[in-house]
Amino acid sequence: MLKKYIKLNMNEMPYPPPIGIINSAKKGLSNLNRYTSQKSLEMLKNMLSDYSKAPKEHIILSSGSDLLIREMIHLFSKRRKTIVVDPTFFPITQAAKQFAPNTMKIRLSEPSFDLPISYLVDELNEQSLVVIDSPNNPTGNILLKGIEDIVETGAYLLIDEAYYEFSGIGFAEFVKDHPNLAVTRTMDKAFSLAGARIGYLIAGKTFLNDFLGFDTFLPLPGVYAAIEALKNIDYVKKNVNKIIDERKRVQKEVTKMGIGVYPSNTNFLLIKTGVPDAARELKKAGVLVFDLSNQLSSEFIRVSIGTKDENNFFLLSLEKIINQNSFK
Amino acid sequence: MKRIGLIVNPVAGMGGSVGLKGTDGNMYKKALEMNAKPITPERTKEFLSYIKNIENITFFTAPGRMGEDYLREINISFKVVGSISENVSAEDTKKIAEEMVKKIDLLIFVGGDGTARDIYDAVGLKKPVVAVPSGVKMFSSVFAVSPRAAAEMVDSFIKGTDLKEEEVLDIDEDAFRNNKLSATLYGYLNVPYIKRLLQSGKEASRTDKHTMEDKEGIARHIIEEMDDEILYLFGPGTTTKAITDKLNLSKTLLGVDAVFKRKLVGKDLNEEGILKLLKKYNKVRIVITPIGGNGFIFGRGNKQFTFDVIRRIGKENIIVIGTESKLRNLNCLRVDTGSLEVDKTLQGYIKVVTGYREEMMIEVRC
Numbered sequence: 218m219l220k221k222y223i224k225l226n227m228n229e230m231p232y233p234p235p236i237g238i239i240n241s242a243k244k245g246l247s248n249l250n251r252y253t254s255q256k257s258l259e260m261l262k263n264m265l266s267d268y269s270k271a272p273k274e275h276i277i278l279s280s281g282s283d284l285l286i287r288e289m290i291h292l293f294s295k296r297r298k299t300i301v302v303d304p305t306f307f308p309i310t311q312a313a314k315q316f317a318p319n320t321m322k323i324r325l326s327e328p329s330f331d332l333p334i335s336y337l338v339d340e341l342n343e344q345s346l347v348v349i350d351s352p353n354n355p356t357g358n359i360l361l362k363g364i365e366d367i368v369e370t371g372a373y374l375l376i377d378e379a380y381y382e383f384s385g386i387g388f389a390e391f392v393k394d395h396p397n398l399a400v401t402r403t404m405d406k407a408f409s410l411a412g413a414r415i416g417y418l419i420a421g422k423t424f425l426n427d428f429l430g431f432d433t434f435l436p437l438p439g440v441y442a443a444i445e446a447l448k449n450i451d452y453v454k455k456n457v458n459k460i461i462d463e464r465k466r467v468q469k470e471v472t473k474m475g476i477g478v479y480p481s482n483t484n485f486l487l488i489k490t491g492v493p494d495a496a497r498e499l500k501k502a503g504v505l506v507f508d509l510s511n512q513l514s515s516e517f518i519r520v521s522i523g524t525k526d527e528n529n530f531f532l533l534s535l536e537k538i539i540n541q542n543s544f545k
Numbered sequence: 546m547k548r549i550g551l552i553v554n555p556v557a558g559m560g561g562s563v564g565l566k567g568t569d570g571n572m573y574k575k576a577l578e579m580n581a582k583p584i585t586p587e588r589t590k591e592f593l594s595y596i597k598n599i600e601n602i603t604f605f606t607a608p609g610r611m612g613e614d615y616l617r618e619i620n621i622s623f624k625v626v627g628s629i630s631e632n633v634s635a636e637d638t639k640k641i642a643e644e645m646v647k648k649i650d651l652l653i654f655v656g657g658d659g660t661a662r663d664i665y666d667a668v669g670l671k672k673p674v675v676a677v678p679s680g681v682k683m684f685s686s687v688f689a690v691s692p693r694a695a696a697e698m699v700d701s702f703i704k705g706t707d708l709k710e711e712e713v714l715d716i717d718e719d720a721f722r723n724n725k726l727s728a729t730l731y732g733y734l735n736v737p738y739i740k741r742l743l744q745s746g747k748e749a750s751r752t753d754k755h756t757m758e759d760k761e762g763i764a765r766h767i768i769e770e771m772d773d774e775i776l777y778l779f780g781p782g783t784t785t786k787a788i789t790d791k792l793n794l795s796k797t798l799l800g801v802d803a804v805f806k807r808k809l810v811g812k813d814l815n816e817e818g819i820l821k822l823l824k825k826y827n828k829v830r831i832v833i834t835p836i837g838g839n840g841f842i843f844g845r846g847n848k849q850f851t852f853d854v855i856r857r858i859g860k861e862n863i864i865v866i867g868t869e870s871k872l873r874n875l876n877c878l879r880v881d882t883g884s885l886e887v888d889k890t891l892q893g894y895i896k897v898v899t900g901y902r903e904e905m906m907i908e909v910r911c
Contacts (some may be wrong), residue, residue: 319903320904322905322906326908332892419838
């Protein structure tokens with residue numbers, strides 16, 4: 218029999234969407250023999266335009282925002298220097314490695330994990346492509362509080378705002394005024410729709426031509442669910458607040474254990490456990506967390522905030538492995 | 546009041562600028578013949594000047610230039626322990642440390658890996674120590690990252706802080722001079738545990754396929770960018786050696802070699818040799834790699850690049866190279882040139898070439 222784990226490794230929302238959204242997805246399921254209509258896709262774009270305060274014609278849909286990030290790097294890194302932060306959302310590193318002929322990483326260092334904006338700006342010109350996730354994954358830190366200094370250099374700037382709903386800081390509405398700015402967002406996280414994979418790009422004018430014809434026919438159940446979700450986003454706000462409260466509680470408990478935990482503006486926490494191979498140790502205890510041995514070191518973990526019970530189980534397991542380690 | 550011991554190894558670090566890679570045994574006499582200047586006086590004075598709670602310390606010190614002289618200079622009261630021979634040796638360090646250990650709460654020593662070994666032999670885990678870095682070889686993790694950091698550790702100890710056992714490593718100096726790096730774990734010393742103030746021990750060079758590919762990429766990148774008008778000074782390490790290997794040049798693995806127009810024009814250079822070349826060549830660049838595990842780019846393992854050399858060449862002419870696997874475990878790079886002023890000019894972010902047309906910008910701290 219397969220072992221059952223508490224899944225805190227993918228930054229999913231632990232609460233399912235309201236029943237109305239599930240019923241809409243079911244409606245899509247009962248029409249699975251049909252492609253998603255253009256009308257539904259247009260409706261979704263209209264609603265995302267209202268939600269993100271960005272013009273509809275600047276919105277490009279995709280099955281997950283990671284595909285859009287990948288496409289942006291693929292299309293615009295060719296004759297440019299691609300600048301990313303380190304650590305960052307793994308698909309960004311991966312796409313830069315695969316497509317960008319000339320790359321520079323900017324290391325985010327403890328204890329603040331802040332982005333050294335002035336050093337970044339000194340490096341930029343019209344031949345630069347900057348890709349930054351803000352809040353940053355895995356640190357949870359807000360890296361960009363403004364964009365003027367960057368976009369004024371003429372550099373292309375792509376911001377991944379997968380955790381926008383948790384941080385409240387986003388730049389989508391500036392896209393119409395800055396042709397070299399693009400923002401990716403997702404309904405995977407705060408909207409409880411990870412299984413629907415609705416990602417979208419809000420792209421400045423410079424990028425739009427290259428995305429002509431990119432719109433994919435997203436699966437019908439996901440589109441119906443997303444439309445229903447955007448009709449009333451109260452549940453999102455409620456769940457986000459619940460997660461933030463839980464995040465604060467977990468952070469406080471982890472601090473009591475005497476190990477490093479960093480301020481977060483997302484639905485996850487970065488923890489420096491002091492235990493080698495911490496992710497593997499937690500897996501043995503029945504909790505899946507994200508292993509950061511390839512980005513920071515094996516004592517670091519990224520843990521998603523789950524339900525209260527899940528978080529309690531995680532805290533107990535973490536305390537256990539820390540105590541075991543201190544006797545080694 | 547805390548009772549704190551002070552032992553300074555007056556010959557530690559003297560081999561660095563003259564390229565001797567250590568002063569264990571009789572090598573310090575050779576260093577003297579080569580006009581090497583003592584390093585420890587300045588390091589000890591710098592260290593003492595940063596201790597904030599110095600009034601709360603009762604010092605027990607080794608005599609003369611092994612400690613007493615520096616405390617006398619700053620008008621701090623002290624008690625002298627033991628006596629020393631005219632030509633101080635490891636035996637003096639051990640003897641005094643053994644005598645001191647019963648009288649003190651904490652022992653401070655100024656020196657390198659060799660001194661750490663002597664302190665370990667005499668003190669072991671009986672009393673905590675603070676190690677002020679002042680040697681040529683400093684691969685042990687007992688050392689503070691700088692004299693200033695060591696002073697902060699003393700202040701923390703006075704206020705009360707946790708202790709941790711850290712490694713005492715030593716490198717076989719004869720093997721080191723013959724281009725081989727062989728580290729032995731001698732044992733552990735108890736140190737006040739403030740992670741950001743302690744250096745990590747040296748990590749072994751990686752030889753996995755991915756790292757080797759990265760080193761090859763770095764070499765390709767550097768060679769492509771090389772300018773025939775510029776003299777390149779390649780620091781120690783396997784990452785820099787990958788470049789000279791690709792140029793079919795035989796590099797001193799643990800020394801500094803000079804390359805001009807893709808030919809060797811200087812081998813295993815000391816400070817004097819480097820300064821001579823600086824007079825001859827107008828444009829000079831240093832190519833260095835951080836020490837794996839602790840991130841030092843200057844001040845550990847490449848003391849031939851003295852602060853005078855670095856000041857003359859300038860930050861803009863320093864090329865740092867290193868594989869991503871090496872950088873992954875480093876939160877920042879470090880410098881400890883012996884001059885706080887030069888260290889400060891190197892502070893801030895610096896680019897590290899990590900592969901072919903791949904760079905990482907990373908913070909340098911001191």
